[in-house]
Amino acid sequence: MGIPALLMLPLLLLGISGLLFIYQEVSNLWSKSAVQNKVVVITDAVSGLGKECARVFHAGGARLVLCGKNWERLQSLYDALISVADPSKQTFTPKLVLLDLSDISCIQDVAKEVLDCYGCVDILINNASMKVKGQAHKISLELDKKIMDANYFGPITLTKALLANMISRRTGQIVLVNDIQGKLGIPFRTAYAAAKHAALGFFDCLRAEVEEYDVIVSTVSPSFIRSYHVHPGQGNWEASIWKFFFRRLTYGVHPVDVAEEVMRTVRRKKQEVFLANPIPKAAVYLRTFFPEVFFAVVACGVKEKLNVPEEG
Numbered sequence: 001m002g003i004p005a006l007l008m009l010p011l012l013l014l015g016i017s018g019l020l021f022i023y024q025e026v027s028n029l030w031s032k033s034a035v036q037n038k039v040v041v042i043t044d045a046v047s048g049l050g051k052e053c054a055r056v057f058h059a060g061g062a063r064l065v066l067c068g069k070n071w072e073r074l075q076s077l078y079d080a081l082i083s084v085a086d087p088s089k090q091t092f093t094p095k096l097v098l099l100d101l102s103d104i105s106c107i108q109d110v111a112k113e114v115l116d117c118y119g120c121v122d123i124l125i126n127n128a129s130m131k132v133k134g135q136a137h138k139i140s141l142e143l144d145k146k147i148m149d150a151n152y153f154g155p156i157t158l159t160k161a162l163l164a165n166m167i168s169r170r171t172g173q174i175v176l177v178n179d180i181q182g183k184l185g186i187p188f189r190t191a192y193a194a195a196k197h198a199a200l201g202f203f204d205c206l207r208a209e210v211e212e213y214d215v216i217v218s219t220v221s222p223s224f225i226r227s228y229h230v231h232p233g234q235g236n237w238e239a240s241i242w243k244f245f246f247r248r249l250t251y252g253v254h255p256v257d258v259a260e261e262v263m264r265t266v267r268r269k270k271q272e273v274f275l276a277n278p279i280p281k282a283a284v285y286l287r288t289f290f291p292e293v294f295f296a297v298v299a300c301g302v303k304e305k306l307n308v309p310e311e312g
C-alpha cells in the first residue's frame with residue numbers, strides 16, 4: 001500500500017467529520033428558525049434541562065411562557081435571558097408563571113392566564129418532574145400520590161387544558177420529557193417509574209387521537225442527564241480518551257445536548273426519541289423480548305445492593 005493510500009483514510013475521516021459538523025450547525029440554525037414567534041410553554045423552566053430549553057427556545061425567537069414553583073428562580077432566569085439577548089436577532093420578553101404541577105386545582109387558571117395573554121399555545125414542553133428513590137415499603141402512600149400528581153396528573157391536566165385550543169386551530173405540538181424509566185422498571189424507583197410509564201401511555205394514546213387535527217405529540221426519553229455540578233475530571237491521556245468517548249455513559253448527557261434534541265424534535269416533528277447509551281437501549285429490547293433475563297439481571301443488582309445473602 002503506497003503512502004497516498006495511507007493518507008486517504010485520515011483525510012476521508014476528516015472530510016466526514018467536517019461534513020457532519022456542518023450538517024449539525026445548519027440543522028441547529030434551521031431548528032431555531034422553526035420556533036420564531038411561536039408561543040412555547042415550558043414547565044419547570046428553572047431546573048437543569050428546563051433552563052437550557054428556555055435558553056435555546058429564547059435564542060430561537062420563541063415567545064416563552066416559563067413556569068416554575070419558585071418566583072426568585074424564575075426571575076433570575078428571566079434576568080439571565082434578557083441580559084444575553086442578541087440585538088441582531090428578534091427575541092421576546094418571556095412571561096413568567098408560578099406553577100406547582102402537583103397542585104392540580106390551579107392548573108386550569110394557569111392555562112387560562114396563558115391563553116388570555118397570547119391567544120394560543122403552539123408548543124407545550126412538559127418537562128417538570130419530581131423524583132423519589134427508596135424501597136417501596138418505606139415510601140408513604142402520600143408521597144406516591146404526590147409523585148403521581150406532579151409527574152402524571154399535572155402534565156396531563158395542563159395538556160388537556162391547552163388541547164382544545166390546539167385542536168380548534170389545527171396546529172400545535174406537545175412534548176413530554178419522559179425518562180427511559182417510562183419503559184423500564186428500575187428498583188427503588190417505584191413511584192417515579194410508575195408515573196413515567198403512565199405518562200408515556202397517555203401521550204402514546206393521545207398521539208393517535210390528535211393526529212387528524214395536525215397536533216403532534218412527541219416524547220423525549222433520556223436515560224441519564226448530567227448534573228451541572230459534575231465535571232469530567234483530569235486524568236492521564238488513556239483515561240481522558242476513554243472519558244471523551246464514553247463520557248455520556250459516565251456522566252450522562254449534558255442538559256444542553258438534551259435541550260438541542262428537544263428543539264430538533266420540535267422542528268422535525270419527531271414522535272419518539274431515546275437519548276440513551278447502548279446499554280440502556282439494549283435493556284429496553286431485553287425487557288421486551290427476553291423479560292425473564294431482564295428481571296434476573298435487575299434482581300441480581302438489588303441483592304448486591306441490599307447485601308442479601310443467597311439462599312441455600
Ligand SMILES: NC(=O)c1ccc[n+]([C@@H]2O[C@H](COP(=O)([O-])OP(=O)(O)OC[C@H]3O[C@@H](n4cnc5c(N)ncnc54)[C@H](OP(=O)(O)O)[C@@H]3O)[C@@H](O)[C@H]2O)c1
Pocket residue numbers: 043044046047048049050068069070099100101102103126127128129130131150177178179180221222223224225226252
Ligand atoms: N436528571 C436525569 O438524569 C433525568 C434522566 C431522564 C429523564 N429526566 C427527565 O428530564 C426532566 C428534567 O429533569 P432535570 O433533571 O432537568 O430536572 P430535575 O433535576 O429532576 O429537577 C426537577 C425539577 O422539577 C421541579 N418540580 C418538581 N416537582 C414539581 C412540581 N410539582 N411542579 C413544578 N415543578 C416541579 C423541581 O423543582 P424544585 O427543585 O423546586 O423541587 C426541579 O426544578 C424531567 O422530566 C426528568 O424526569 C431526567
